[in-house]
Structures are given as structure tokens and as C-alpha cells.
Amino acid sequence: MANSSKVTAVILNVVLMLSLLLISISSVAESRFLGGHGMVKEEAAGILCDLVHGVESGETCSGVVEKFKLNAETFTLINPNLNCDALFVGQWVCIDGASN
Secondary structure, three states, rough: HHHHHHHHHOOOOOOHHHHHHHHHHHHHHHHHHHOOOOOOOOOOEEEHHHHHHOOOOOOOOOHHHHHHOOHHHHHHEEEEEEEEHOOOOEEHHHHEEEEE
8 A cells, every 4th residue: 555655656746747847848938939028028228338427526417417518318318327316426427328
């Protein structure tokens, strides 16, 4: 009786492992077939910075925009994580670049 229950447990484990493998393979195949659509994927921002400026004492974002004759919208696009209310001396800001 003990041997038959061990054999049943082994068979059940093999069936469960094969089922898991089959589900994994079909998920990968489906995502490749759909070109990755349906998968959560974070895209890179696509920002290219060619020139930076170290913030000086008393400078503001608008001051940097004026100083380097930049477009305010472009400045914001090439500095997406910049908090203009919390600039600090020596902070690097992008002053020439592009965003996709």
C-alpha cells in the first residue's frame, strides 16, 4: 500500500511539473507571437543630452532658460525629473539635447 501511494505521488508531481512547463512555454510563445503586446513594458524616455550646466547659487529654472536662450518647453522635456522648486548648487541640468 505504501509503495502505491509513493508511485501515485511521483506521477502526480511529474504531471504537475509538465503542466507548469507547458503553461510557461505557451505564455512565452504567445508573447512572441503578439510582438510583446499585452506584456507590461516600460519604455525608455529617449532623452539625449549633449551639454549640461551646473546650477549656480541663486539660479532658477527660468533663469537657466533665459541665460542659455532656451525654449522653456524643450528645457522641461530634456530635464524630465527636474524639480524646479528644489534646485541646488552644482546640480546638473541639461541645456542642449533632444527628447523623442
